[in-house]
Every structure is written in structure tokens, then in C-alpha cells.
Amino acid sequence: MRREGGVGVGPPLPVADLSAADPTADGAGSRPEAPRPDGRHQVLVFAGVALAALYRLTDDGDGMLLVDLLTVGPHGPEGPDRQAPHGLPDSCVASGRSPAAEALRSGRPQWSGSDEPAASWTSSADAPSGEARGEPPGEPPQGALPLVRDGKRLGCLIVVGEPDHNDEGTHGFTAEQRGLVEFYAQEVAARLPDGGPQAGAADGDVTDGVPAPGSAGGGPAVAGSVLGTALEHLGAGSFTLTPGTGRIDADAAMLDLFDIPRGAFDGDVESLLAQTVPDDVPALMSVIEPRQAAPTGQPLEFRVRRPTGEPHWLRLSSRVAAGGARGPARVVGVVTDCSTVRLGTDEVTRVRRMAAALGDATSVREVSRVAVAALREPLGAQRLALAQLEADRLVVTVLDPPQSTAWPGVWHAAWRSEWPEAPLDALPTLRAALRGRRTSLWPEGTAFEAGLAGVGPGGLAVVPLLSRGRAVGVCLVGWDAPHPFSPEERSLLTATAGLVGQALTRARAYDREQELATTLQRSLLPRSLPELPGGVAVARYLPARRGLQVGGDWYDVIALPHNHVALVIGDVQGHSAAAATIMGQIRTAIRAYAVEGHPPDVVVSHANRLLVGMETDLFATCCYVDLGMEEGQAWCVRAGHPPPLLRHPDGDTEEVAVEGGPPLGVLAESEFPMTSVVLAPGTALALVTDGLVESAGLDMDVGLLRVRTTLAAADPANVDRMADDVLGDRGLGEDDVALLLLRYDGLKVRPIRAGWSVWRLPDAVLHARRFTARTLRSWKVAHMTDTVLLVVSELVTNALVHTEGAVHLDLMLTGDRLRVTVRDTSSRTPVKPVIVDWESTGGRGLLLVEAMSAAWGSTPVSGGKQVWCEIVVPAKESPREASPS
Incomplete structure (x- = not known):
């Protein structure tokens, strides 16, 4: 396999092939011989390294020369293939595409067999620049590590692993092995002399494994070489253990870590365990005992006793080395001093x-x-x-x-x-x-x-x-x-x-x-509150600190017909997803009952029966207020809930004395009486849950008094700030908190109303038109008579033809809007036809209503529905403000 300017395993390259890439080709024909391995090299065996090569940057910085070799393991000089360690080029170009050059430029290690972008491990002269091809199948894993000291780049360390797979079943160095090799590279960099490959040596001598000037190859890399010296100063001891025999071969560095004299060790693992703190012995037994062996697990940290009695922290990493023809499987490991990573x-x-x-x-x-x-x-x-x-x-x-x-x-x-x-x-x-x-x-x-x-x-x-x-x-x-x-x-x-x-x-x-929890709570509570005629409403909610921070407190503001608004606040027992689910069902039910037009006591009674029928162990409290925005008349119903609080325009506060009923879900036939109270413009109405006014250390009466005091001191001009003042700086508490606050301002323009009960007579539509015409003349909007009469005719006719029972016509004028409403006893919603046969005489009623009005719709009410439409009264024709007759 041919190499040009690269670093890899394979046959040695002729000097002629490298001369073009080697800026110092004069002495590149020779290379240092690999030394004979000894016990020190067991650290590299554990790291999976079969060959280590040191490349030193030249003085001009254009190239790197191979100056030191170290081979270990079964493929070393004593192995069957003595030439295997020499499959490396004598030099490489620092600006080339080899892994060594890439590592030196980037300052980061380059590993084969990984997904990280790296230089090609099989670079060739015609390969595109920067192309990464990965490691050829069947070749050993390799790594290129930059050698840097004090910010200065000195060269590169190349390591070649065993050709078989590692302990994790993948090809390449494991994360732990890479870390040990990187630590070794730091020690190599610390031992390199300053200057180029010839620095620090006399003519013909070898200093730290670097060929001297004029030396053909520098001689063999002996124990004094850079790679060998770095092993001695690595601070790591190594061992080989034959499981089940109790025999261990430990090198001198490991004995030093255990404070055992080098000539006094008998090779028995018990001698090492005797130096270990007894509490840490069971962890070490997982490596020693074959049935508990887990040598590929996480590193073990243990303590040994110094002669002074002071414990000293060591770290052990181990792996299984296959025995094959050489004998049974062995456990090879490394012990390092980890006291420096222990905190002071x-x-x-x-x-x-x-x-x-x-x-x-x-x-x-x-x-x-x-x-x-x-x-x-x-x-x-x-x-x-x-x-x-x-x-x-x-x-x-x-x-x-x-x-x-x-x-x-x-x-x-x-x-x-x-x-x-x-x-x-x-x-x-x-x-x-x-x-x-x-x-x-x-x-x-x-x-x-x-x-x-x-x-x-x-x-x-x-x-x-x-x-x-x-x-x-x-x-x-x-x-x-x-x-x-x-x-x-x-x-x-x-x-x-x-x-x-x-x-x-x-x-x-x-x-x-x-x-x-937040998604659930937000989906169950109103996203926003409606804009109200004659008032402003705001709400606040704080979840409980415990549990999912989702609970049963809820609030709602429901816009009702005839300028009424329903304010609802409640609390389902508990702080759980079940409580939140019940809360959502009760809130939806109360809204539905309110929109149907039921009075407050009926709405709460229906919700109570619904909760009883759910067959749940949870109950709920509730306070319901129906407020007419025209007159300020409020009807309050309370079901086991704290009463409403009022702040009058003069700053005085009071607790509304509402006769209460039991909580919802307790008795199916419970009664919920109503209490009436009149609000003057500028009055603030506050509804709260017990989480705001009651706790383990706070009585409800005291809590209600505190809220009243805060309301009295607050500025009613800013309702949002008033709500924030009521909550104060409280964070999440043991109970969730809900607050609903409304400032009643009253309507600036009060509507005018008139109504007519339509009798089912042949001329019923005629009487409805006459009533409408008289009303419009009295309201000084006679110029709208033709439009309004057409709409009234269509709506009344539809109610008489398609429904049974009573029909009622209502007219309401508010500013520049005239609202026409026809109520009947049928719950069926009228449907606008999609296709109209122009030869037929029916099906055009709702199309005419839609064309003549600004808006129209159908609203279900108790006992039927109401179909309504709104007609805009031109501003120049608007009547002066009138009082209801």
C-alpha cells in the first residue's frame, strides 16, 4: 500500500518517493529502530496502542521528521512480523492532507474510525484537498495527536492500535483509551527539547531519541528516548492479572503508588489489597474475581493508606486482553493518581x-x-x-x-x-x-x-x-x-x-x-376576557407550588344578551390533573347554561346536578354573579365559596352578604338562593378563591379583611395594577389562587327597547310591521322604516312558518345600531340556502336579511332560540339621546 506524505501502517516507502514531500530529504533515508518493549509499555497496551511514532517539526516549519519509534504488544520487534512497525513514512509535509498535518494545523487529535471530519488516512497525490475517506477495511485504528507546549507547536504523535476490534465491539480507540493517549501526548510534548529535530544533541549523538546532525538515522530509540521517558513520567502504573490465580504482575510505577518497595513485592494481589482502605476492597474485587469481573466498566476510584495513615486516592481502569495461543485471557489495567482531581x-x-x-x-x-x-x-x-x-x-x-x-x-x-x-x-x-x-x-x-x-x-x-x-x-x-x-x-x-x-x-x-401542566391549565382557562360595555374585567391565576402546578381554580367572564355579563369563579377540590379535568367540565357547563339564558340560581343548580352525576369524589365551590351593565343590578349566588367583595367609588369596601348554599357535587337537590345588590358607576367587584384569603396560618376572615384593605388603597383607574396590588409579591404557595376583578362604569349611551308578542293570526306579520313603524317614528328614525320592515317581515314569517308556539319581536336602539330580534320556541338553527332556484318563491328570506343588515345570527336560549340582526343607523340621521319609555 503506497503512501505519499501520509502517516499510516504499510510497507516502508522508498526515499525517492518521499523526497518531493520532505523538505529535509538529505537525512531521511534512515529511521530510528524501535526499542525492545518492557513493563513500562503495559500502559500503552491498556490503551490499545501497538505502535507509537514521534514526528518533530523542522526548523523552517514546512515538514515533520520521524525521530522516535516505540512498539508494544504482540506485534512488536519480538512478534512474527518485525517489519510491521516500520510502515510509516520518514517525513510528511506540514501543509499536506495527512492526519499528522491536520492535527498540527487544527490543534485537535485526529482519530480514524470516527465520524469526526479528519484528514484522509489514505491520502494520495490526486486526492481532492480536504477529502476524508476514513480508514481502509482491515487496517488497524490510528490516531494523530498534536504536540504543543506553552502554545508552541512542536510536532505530532502517531499511534497505531491493534488490528482487531476494541473492548466495546467497535473498530477504533475507545473514549477511555483516547483520553490516556492524549495524556501521554502531553507528557511527550513536555519532554521535547526546544528547536528543530537536531536541537539538544552533539554531532553523532542521540539525545532524547532525536537524531543529531550528520547522523544517518540516529541509532535505536533506547530507554532514554522521548517516548520512553514520557512513559516513565506518565504517573501511571500498570499491571497484568490472571483471573482466578491471585497472581499479578505490577510495574514499578504501580508499586510506588501503593507505597510498596520495589524489591519487596511478592506478586500476590492480597499484598496490594492489604494497602487498600477496607471500605473500597469490595469494588476492587469486581475486577479480581472472575465471576464478578467487569473490566470494561467505568473506572474505579479507591483509597490506599499512606505510611502516615493518610488515605490517598487512586483510579483503576482495566480491560480484558485476549489470550489466544499465548495463554488464557488476562486483565490488563492502569492505576493513576487521582488526588489532583480531588477537590481541595x-x-x-x-x-x-x-x-x-x-x-x-x-x-x-x-x-x-x-x-x-x-x-x-x-x-x-x-x-x-x-x-x-x-x-x-x-x-x-x-x-x-x-x-x-x-x-x-x-x-x-x-x-x-x-x-x-x-x-x-x-x-x-x-x-x-x-x-x-x-x-x-x-x-x-x-x-x-x-x-x-x-x-x-x-x-x-x-x-x-x-x-x-x-x-x-x-x-x-x-x-x-x-x-x-x-x-x-x-x-x-x-x-x-x-x-x-x-x-x-x-x-x-x-x-x-x-x-x-401549563398547557392543560391554559386550555381550561379563558385565553382572554371579552370587552364589556360599561366595564373592564381582569383576572389573575397563580398555580400551586406542589404537585403539577395545576389545580381546580377557575374563572370566567361570559357576555350575555341585553348587556348582561356573568362573572364566575370556582375551585375544585385538590391539586391534580383530575381536579383540573373536573374544573374544565364544570366551567364549560356553567358557560353553556348561562348562554342559554337561565337565571343565576338555575345555572348553579344545573351545574350541581351535573357534578353529582359524574360520580366523582371531588366537590367544587363556586360564586356566580349576573350583572346588568345598564342599571348596575347584580344577582349573586354562592355555593360554598368566599363571598364577593365591593370597593365603592368613595373607597369604602364591604363584603357582600350572600346567602350561600352547599358546595357543588354534595347534594343533588340543593337550593342556591340569589342575593341582589346594586353597583354605582366606579364600583369595583372582586371575586377570589380561598388560596388568596386562607392558609394554614391565616384565617379566612383576616384574609378577606386584608384584601379589602388593599382594594381601598388601590387606584381604581388602573384595574390591572389593582389586581397586581391584591396579589402582592406572593410567589407560588401551597394552594392555587384565582382573582377576578371588574370595575363597573355604566353605559354612556343607554339603549331604548320595545317588544311585541306576535299572535298566530292570518295578518300577524301586518301587525308586527305596524308596531315596528310606530316604534321607529317615536324613536325619530323613520328614515330607516323600509329597511327595518323588510327584515322584520322575513324574520317573523320564518318563525311563524317553521316553528310552533309563541313568537316575540324585540327592537333595541343603542347609539347608531338598531337590533331586531325574533324569539321562538324551536331550538333548530335557521340555515341559509346554498343554491337558490330563482323560479321558486321561497328560500330567499335569510339572504335578504344578510344583505340588509351589518350582522346577523342565531343564539340558543332557554326554551328555544332567537334570530337577530343589527342595522346601522347613519350618523347624520341619528336621533338625540332618549330615555326609555
């Missing part, structure tokens, strides 16, 4: 405060604000963003600072609502962090995609927010000035990932419940 005293205090604040946060927005507020001060970052993951999109919940100009320009195009939403496909860096479930820290000068460019030019932290092993969101922290990441900051970000992730999961469930 100050960090513990911050995390405790964050946890307490997150415990009080209920919604996703509140959780996000708590997290950003907790991180802002200790991190000193210029930008913080938190987003939750929904399907394949990131939904931003909090930005700090909130101004859109402080964030990348790509976000501005998506700023459709308060915060933007971004698809993960447009943010591969975030997508990789979420899939790897690891915090990623990017130094100054890292090149990002357009969606992240400018968020953290001095340093960027991408923190996946985890819950139950999966990512539910992400937190971005960006600095403008160059920012070194301290161990304390890493610890705080690690703690934040778990705490905020769990809080987000809980808050999302809460938000879904509240969305359901």
Missing part, C-alpha cells in the same frame, strides 16, 4: 455551595444560571455558556455575557429567540467532547471551527455535562488572555460536569411536567 478545601466549599443552590433550582434556566454564577468568580473567564442537548441540537440556556456581539458571528444568524440553537454537525469540537464524555482543555492559539472561533482565544474549556453515563449538555468556558489550566480548575470543572448534569436531568423532567 476551597473547591469543596464552592462545590457544596453549588450543590445547595442546584438543589433549590427547579427549571433548566435556573440550573444554568446557578452553574454559570458558581463558575464565574473562581475561573475568571470572559465567556461562559451552558447548553442542553436535545436530539442532535444544542439549545443554549444561559450566556454570560448575554450580549450577542460577545459571541461568534455564526451564532448571530441563529439568534431567532432569546438564545440560539446550533446543530452538532456545525460544531465538531463539541460533538467530539460529548461523544468522548471527557473535559477538553484547549490552549491559546488553537484553531476552531467558525462556531467556536473567538469564544476562547486565550484558552477554551469544553465540559460535557454528564448524567447516568451520558451527556445531557455542555458548558463552554473561554478566556481572552493566555490561560494556564491549574489542577484546581480541572477539579472544579470535573465536579461541575457531574453536579450540573444531574441537576439538568432533574430540571428537564420538571420542565416537561410544568409544560404539560
